[in-house]
Amino acid sequence: MSKESILIIDDNELYIDALEAILRDDGYEEIFALTKGHNVLATLENNKIDLILLDISLPDVSGIELYSRIKENKLYSHIPIIFITGHGDVKIAVEAMKLGAFYFLSKPVQPYELQTLIRCALDNSKLQREIASLKVQLQTNQSLIIGKTPAIKKVMTRIAQVAHCDATVFVKGESGTGKSLVAKAIHESSLRSKHPFIAIDCGAIPSSLLESELFGHEKGAFTGAVRKKKGFFLRAHQGTLFLDEITNLPLELQPKLLRVIQEREITPIGSDKEIKVDVRIVTATNDNIEEMVNEGKFRRDLYYRLNVFSIDLPPLHQRREDIPLLAQHFLNKYSPNTKKSFSKEAMQTIINYDWPGNIRELDHAIEHAVIISNSKEIQKQDLPSALQSKTSSPSLNFDSLYTLKEMEKKYLEKVLMHTSYNQTQAAKILGIERKSLWRKLKRFEISIPQNENPNEAK
Numbered sequence: 001m002s003k004e005s006i007l008i009i010d011d012n013e014l015y016i017d018a019l020e021a022i023l024r025d026d027g028y029e030e031i032f033a034l035t036k037g038h039n040v041l042a043t044l045e046n047n048k049i050d051l052i053l054l055d056i057s058l059p060d061v062s063g064i065e066l067y068s069r070i071k072e073n074k075l076y077s078h079i080p081i082i083f084i085t086g087h088g089d090v091k092i093a094v095e096a097m098k099l100g101a102f103y104f105l106s107k108p109v110q111p112y113e114l115q116t117l118i119r120c121a122l123d124n125s126k127l128q129r130e131i132a133s134l135k136v137q138l139q140t141n142q143s144l145i146i147g148k149t150p151a152i153k154k155v156m157t158r159i160a161q162v163a164h165c166d167a168t169v170f171v172k173g174e175s176g177t178g179k180s181l182v183a184k185a186i187h188e189s190s191l192r193s194k195h196p197f198i199a200i201d202c203g204a205i206p207s208s209l210l211e212s213e214l215f216g217h218e219k220g221a222f223t224g225a226v227r228k229k230k231g232f233f234l235r236a237h238q239g240t241l242f243l244d245e246i247t248n249l250p251l252e253l254q255p256k257l258l259r260v261i262q263e264r265e266i267t268p269i270g271s272d273k274e275i276k277v278d279v280r281i282v283t284a285t286n287d288n289i290e291e292m293v294n295e296g297k298f299r300r301d302l303y304y305r306l307n308v309f310s311i312d313l314p315p316l317h318q319r320r321e322d323i324p325l326l327a328q329h330f331l332n333k334y335s336p337n338t339k340k341s342f343s344k345e346a347m348q349t350i351i352n353y354d355w356p357g358n359i360r361e362l363d364h365a366i367e368h369a370v371i372i373s374n375s376k377e378i379q380k381q382d383l384p385s386a387l388q389s390k391t392s393s394p395s396l397n398f399d400s401l402y403t404l405k406e407m408e409k410k411y412l413e414k415v416l417m418h419t420s421y422n423q424t425q426a427a428k429i430l431g432i433e434r435k436s437l438w439r440k441l442k443r444f445e446i447s448i449p450q451n452e453n454p455n456e457a458k
């Protein structure tokens, strides 16, 4: 029995029956049939089709035109197509071969010939996909994502598994673990890589503006809408839209996003026209989204739609063996010409540190060390003070300890006090971006005294 499914497009129902019988005889169970061409894209959208048998002369559209329509759509361009030609159609079939059709057969088709050709086309297509996936793995390994531990290798494999299809991906992990990098790697390794990659931080855009930023608006749709605006969905058409910090998407906007994912169309504010969009969605968060779903703070149906395929990023302290590699990578980045190195003691300090801000904190620490250092070798004292002061943990009494959340809040308050509420400096010490700090302040309801740092840029 074969798992693959085949679509037959032929205007002659008797002929469809005959082809179906040959295919069933060869063990294919999933067989779809169309007598006209116009429904082909809907059939491909709703079913997983592995191969198409296409009659070259159809009543409503020519086989060649239909072939081009399928191949132009990158979601289906990988599907092998075998033309079935009537007497006298051979010239057109040769034309189709030049365009890239897998092969053509003349009526009456010989069962054995058809079965062999189909097997050959399916094997070839599987091989092509495997090669594409290996290329992706190689690309991911070589360029963007650095690391050799099993934990990060698993992430690379997950990226390779999902990149070539269009599934929605949810990237989870603490701040600074590389979620944006993974989203970019998925895009770069996908068939959409030549189209736009648009990243939006849902927490950084005021909620009142988010709807028009995402879906666009018509001129005059609301006060201040002086001209028509294309939203992020349309700007990302045919590419990938990365919605970072998705848990910041206001509850009232969540049904709208759900609708876009289901219907694949958007309605700009102030318009009554629906516009088809072809966008792959990747989302990320460092919050516990499952908890938010259980508390009713994030819609369950939307979460299920977004979480079709998830990638979990480990915190850096759980993959310490990658720290030297990453540290060296950032050292090369910040001292490309001087070719600095680490002293043994400096490297040991880097490895021993817990990196609460993960790879971003490591990145900043190495940049800091390169600026401070005045020799070819980075010394322990060139590293930020947080690394120097690391002492071994005292024995703990678990009954009187704070929860992780309480600790985080206390630590944030301490750092803010230390920097006299200068958020830029505080974010640097914490190894996070200023906007992440801002989100944390909002979440923990920490307020900044009004008269502190009046000149700090917002």
Ligand SMILES: Nc1ncnc2c1ncn2[C@@H]1O[C@H](COP(=O)(O)OP(=O)(O)OP(=O)(O)O)[C@@H](O)[C@H]1O
Pocket: 144, 145, 146, 147, 173, 174, 175, 176, 177, 178, 179, 180, 181, 182, 244, 286, 326, 329, 359, 360, 363, 432, 433, 436
């Ligand atoms: N495996 C990696 N190899 C090389 N660089 C990495 C890796 N992971 C992360 N980085 C670098 O670390 C920094 C932080 O990564 P990124 O912005 O992707 O994290 P994030 O999880 O999206 O953070 P946040 O939750 O704050 O948005 C970036 O400079 C990124 O290039």
